[in-house]
Each structure stands twice: as C-alpha cells, then as structure tokens.
Amino acid sequence: MTTTEDTPTPMRTDGPDLRHHGDAEVRDDGSALTDLAVNVRSDTPPAWLREVIAGSLDGLAAYPDGRAARAAVAARHGLPVERVLLTAGAAEAFVLLARALKVRRPVVVHPQFTEPEAALRDAGHSVGRVLLREEDGFRLDPAAVPEDADLVVVGNPTNPTSVLHPADTVAALARAGRTLVVDEAFMDAVPGEREALAGRTDVPGLVVLRSLTKTWGLAGLRIGYVLAAPETVAELEQAQPLWPVSTPALVAAEACVSPRALAEAAHAAYRIAAxxxxxxxxxGEFAGAGLRVVSPAEGPFVLVRLPGAAAVRHRLRELGFAVRRGDTFPGLGEEWLRIAVRDRGTADRLLEALGRVVPAGG
Structure with missing residues (x-):
C-alpha cells in the first residue's frame, strides 16, 4: 500500500534536496561528460526549428504577442483559447499554481518531479505527500490520496519512475472542490500519447501541464503551457508578470504544435521506445549484481536500483557518463539512479562502462 505523510512548512533541511535537478550533474565539467542525467532529447532542437527561432530575432524590438501561439496550442488540443495559458516552461506553471490558487491541503504524489512541492512550500503551504512504493511498481492508487486534499499533483508519465498511469486512474482523483494537476511534460514521448488527459474537458478541476522543452531540446528557451478551465486560466494569468514568454519562445511554441512537428515528435516517440x-x-544483464529496472518504463528515461548506487554514479562519472542521483526524490534513496534514454550507440558505451563498475552476474 502507499503511505501518506504531511510535510510542514518551511522546507525541511533533513529531507531530500527538492531543488536538485539533473542539470547539476553536468554543470561545470559537463562538456566532458555524456549527459544521461537530463531528460532532454540529445538531437534537438532540429535545424528547421533553430531556423524558425532565429527568424524571430528581427522582431525583438516589439513586445511579445502570444495570441497566435496560444491559438495554435488550443487548436492542437481541440480546445478554445480561453483554456490555454502559455508559460515560461512548466516550472513557471507550478509557481503560478502555488501562488494563485487558494488551497488548504495540497498533496503531491511522489516519487515525482520535485519542483511542484518546492513551489508550494515557497508559497507558504504545508504539503502532504503520498508515497508510491516500489513493491507496487510505483503505481497510482487513487484511494491513497486523502479525501480532503483540495490540490493534488501527479506526473504522467512520472519522472523519475517512468511509470505511465492509466488515464482513468488519474481521472479518478478528481473531486468537486479539488484541483487535479497532471504534469504531462513527457507525454509526447509516449507513442500515441496514450493515457493523456490533455484536451479533456469532462474531468472536474483538471489542470494539465505540458512542456515543449523536453522533446524539442528547448530547456534554455523556457516554454510550456497550461490547459485548464477558463476561470482557472484567468486566475493563473493574473499572477503572471507582463509578457512572461519571450518572442522566440512564442514562435517556437507555434512551430512545435504544427502538423510537421507533431509528426516528427510521434516518430521520435517510437524511436525512443525502441x-x-x-x-x-x-x-538486465546486470540483474545478478542486484540491478533492477522499474518496469514497464514508458518515458524517455529509466529508473534503476542497485547496491552501492552512489559509488557507481561517481565511478561512471570518472568514465565519462553523468547519470541522475535518485536520493533527492521523496520516496527514493541513495540506491536509486535515473538514466536518460539515448541512441543505441550511447547506450552500448554506457553498458560497457557499467560493466567495468558492476560486473554482469555479480
């Protein structure tokens, strides 16, 4: 069964470092490392997208106008524009939700991306945690979420577990008077985007967050969006500063939801799966050494557990590979690592290096 705990504000210093993210693994000497710590596609942005973004620079003298990009995102999901809010990445959306919505008992389902909880704490909220368990495959049980939770945050597919929860299971979290936030930052890396809730208007209190930085390699540009009821979008928009999304980011957003881009992303999702x-x-060749992969993995990364993972991570770094530590995710510990999916050649080089650290068969 899952466990629930309440975490007081301010942020505890004895728990996981919620502000640690994958980019910290490659900072400073990252140029010398093969980056398997950050969940951004390594072959992006493509040349055509770079050209589109570069073409926007001639318009930098004017203030950003997000109407075209907002309409394009709305059309991509079959929604009216009033249900779309463009943000400077999904991270800004978490901050807006934490600051703008009047909630009494927010709950975050872990292990997952830590920024939602960090943003809620920074906004002065006491945050409850629902901890999914390894024994259950880190699967979501809606009954584990307290009935009085009026804000629930869950990732799908979930970072770092790579678990894809059924859409009906996630939707079962919806209640009258509850805001259900579903982080779908990696959903476009799932073939067919199966189990997506983006575009649904029949789930009460649903807020879906999407990021365009992962699939398109735009982490430095900061672009994402919120899909929600018009009244929720209006509340969040009031909390935004003027012109929160830059002109290059707006141009990128419009381009990334075009038919050409959607077809390219769909093709990439199948390649990532392979x-x-x-x-x-x-x-799996290292199972005899105690290595276990959380499966079935459905995101562009995998979560593994192995004895001495911290030492293994440091040794892999010496051999030229950066992987993500798992102990900064609530519900995990030092024996966990997250590894980004890359091309087969890169994977083979990682496996060869891992064989030098953790001999297959133990």
Missing amino acids: DRAHLVAGL
Missing part, C-alpha cells in the same frame, strides 16, 4: 527497450535489455 532505444529504451535496447537499454533495458542491456541493463
């Missing part, structure tokens, strides 16, 4: 299967198969 590359992930190759990586998981290779990691």
